């Protein structure tokens with residue numbers, strides 16, 4: 676095995692990839708409000724409902740058979756750390772929406788719900804056209820439980836609290852419904868490049 680010098684790191688602001696007020700980390704911090712739910716793939720289900728044409732609940736085996744996509748990108752946490760150059764794999768939201776027969780005309784928002792009651796809200800425009808995954812792997816490793824395994828939402832262009840771990844339900848709605856952190860003072864949209872950390876940013 677080649678010896679890789681762990682001291683060598685890419686410059687902090689590689690190609691201007693660092694949003695304002697962020698610092699690069701080389702570890703992967705765990706940020707969870709409350710305990711980590713331990714979800715077996717065998718008991719995991721993903722429901723896609725609300726403003727879709729045919730609501731559906733997928734078992735792990737059904738989900739596993741869907742065509743997969745990758746997103747190679749950076750992640751930005753509102754607590755000011757960014758992790759650059761990760762590779763993520765999972766099913767695109769486009770693929771999942773297809774499995775639910777497509778969106779109805781009134782589908783304007785996604786309310787994502789996790790095992791353990793965490794929720795977060797996103798405009799539909801931010802999760803279609805390859806912008807979001809239900810991810811199962813990061814950097815070629817299955818997601819560890821503390822990082823949301825067996826599967827989490829992954830929406831890397833917004834602050835990472837929008838990427839709900841232990842995802843179990845994707846509900847499409849007409850009206851917006853602020854989620855857990857959005858109700859508790861975080862920004863409703865959360866664009867790192869515009870530093871939308873807190874409600875009035």
Ligand SMILES: Nc1nc2c(c(=O)[nH]1)N[C@H]1C(S)=C(S)[C@@H](COP(=O)(O)O)O[C@H]1N2
Pocket residue numbers: 703704705706707708709752753789790791793821822823835836837838839840841
């Ligand atoms: N279900 C759930 N998802 C969650 C959270 C949480 O507490 N519960 N924390 C969010 C926050 S604030 C961040 S920064 C990221 C952290 O993901 P990580 O622990 O894999 O780094 O998960 C997000 N998704």
Ligand SMILES: [Mo]
Pocket residue numbers: 706752753754835836
């Ligand atoms: Mo966060």
